[in-house]
Amino acid sequence: MMDPLVLLAFVPAALALNLTPGADMMFCLGLGLRAGPRAAAAASAGIAAGGIVHVTLAGLGLGAAVAAMPWLFDAIRWVGVAYLLWLALGALRRPAMRAANPLAMPARRAFRDGLIVNLLNPKVILFVLAFVPQFVDPAGGAILGQFLIFGLILAFGGLVINTAVGVFAGGLGRRLAGSARFTRGLGYASALIFAGLAARLALLQRS
Numbered sequence: 001m002m003d004p005l006v007l008l009a010f011v012p013a014a015l016a017l018n019l020t021p022g023a024d025m026m027f028c029l030g031l032g033l034r035a036g037p038r039a040a041a042a043a044s045a046g047i048a049a050g051g052i053v054h055v056t057l058a059g060l061g062l063g064a065a066v067a068a069m070p071w072l073f074d075a076i077r078w079v080g081v082a083y084l085l086w087l088a089l090g091a092l093r094r095p096a097m098r099a100a101n102p103l104a105m106p107a108r109r110a111f112r113d114g115l116i117v118n119l120l121n122p123k124v125i126l127f128v129l130a131f132v133p134q135f136v137d138p139a140g141g142a143i144l145g146q147f148l149i150f151g152l153i154l155a156f157g158g159l160v161i162n163t164a165v166g167v168f169a170g171g172l173g174r175r176l177a178g179s180a181r182f183t184r185g186l187g188y189a190s191a192l193i194f195a196g197l198a199a200r201l202a203l204l205q206r207s
Contacts, residue, residue, distance in 0.1 A: 003137065010135045010150060017131070018157035023197050027117055028162040030193035032169030034091055035105040040166020042107035043114035047162060048155040050118025055151025058128040059144040072122075077201055080120030084198035087113065091191040121201060 024047045032040030118124060128151070136146045 006135055006137070007149075007153075011153060013131075014150075014154050014157050018154070018161045023121060023200065024114075024118060024158060025162055025165055026193055026197060027114065028166035029169045030091075030189070031105075031110060031113070032166035033172070033189065035110065035170070037167040037170030038107060039105040039110035040170050041163045042110035044159050044162040044166055046111035046114025046116075047118045048159040049111075050115045051124065051155040051158060052148075052151050053119060054125045054128050055132065055147050055154070056144070058125055058132065059147030059151075076120055076122040080117070080122075081198045081202045083116060083120055084194050084201065087117075088191040088194035088198065091194060092188070117197075123201075 024044075027047070028040050028044050031043045128147075132147055132150045132154075135150060136143060
């Protein structure tokens, strides 16, 4: 049985982390502007699912392998950079939005993009290894179970906050979609966000 006091200490810490603007939030913001609230919510769900995968890997000890092998970290990182740049290029190639329909993107595809972007960020699993074990009780048994509980809390908070950001951005994009100049600028802005995330990931240091 997990100590309720530990959970009470973890929840505000997790909420503070969820509220801190980062790559996941910016990804949902960019996708919300480009594809609307529904796609942003699906992408947020994909990011949350990716977070659970990272926490599970950390609980199984596989995160230590990423931390110990620079080549594995770099391999994942550069695949993530390439994927984000591909998304940026796709944003530039999209046609201008119509007033009533920002950009048709199936929820399944948005979920997939969010999942892949999260999984291809090796910094996430290293962060999980640095943060979550502070609240894990080695004497409490079921280490993986404790990791999963904390991971679910982190994922749920991120899901709510990133969805709210993406939905707000999507609503704004829909209201302004009648302007051809705005829709062109929106493609450039989305591409800039994705390219910026790629640059941030490319410059990431393992430390």
